[in-house]
Amino acid sequence: MQDCLFCQIIKGKLPGKFVYRDTKIVAFYDINPKAPVHVLVLPVKHIKSLQDIKGEDGELMGRLLLAVNKIAKKLGIAQDGYKVIVNNGQASGQLVFHLHVHLLGGWKQSVHWEV
Numbered sequence: 001m002q003d004c005l006f007c008q009i010i011k012g013k014l015p016g017k018f019v020y021r022d023t024k025i026v027a028f029y030d031i032n033p034k035a036p037v038h039v040l041v042l043p044v045k046h047i048k049s050l051q052d053i054k055g056e057d058g059e060l061m062g063r064l065l066l067a068v069n070k071i072a073k074k075l076g077i078a079q080d081g082y083k084v085i086v087n088n089g090q091a092s093g094q095l096v097f098h099l100h101v102h103l104l105g106g107w108k109q110s111v112h113w114e115v
């Protein structure tokens with residue numbers, strides 16, 4: 001997917017502030033953060049949305065959540081708590097059609113759904 005924004009960031013053709021990278025999963029800071037810590041965690045493989053995953057992507061989806069777990073610890077937001085959001089499709093507000101998990105945290109006080 002040459003014209004996909006996130007594929008271009010993954011390939012280094014556009015800038016990204018990376019916090020995690022392995023052969024299958026990457027994570028970089030969101031350009032327009034909606035929380036004190038806002039990271040996007042995504043598979044290197046171009047998959048449009050959660051509705052486009054196949055059975056063969058099961059292991060990859062597990063790796064995606066394991067990466068979220070590691071990154072939350074690394075960024076120091078695991079203990080206080082964090083949100084994980086995946087927008088799927090236009091009505092949800094998905095703007096970039098490369099599956100990604102929003103990892104949001106770092107609040108000083110408890111929040112209830114606001115992101």
Ligand code: 5GP
Pocket residue numbers: 005016017028029030031032033086087093094095096097
């Ligand atoms: P979505 O609405 O598709 O779930 O989320 C897309 C996210 O990508 C938004 O939170 C938006 O701020 C972020 N975003 C859009 N363009 C860029 C960019 O060029 N770089 C980075 N790091 N984030 C971006």
Ligand code: ZN
Pocket residue numbers: 001004005006007008045046047097098
């Ligand atoms: Zn892509």
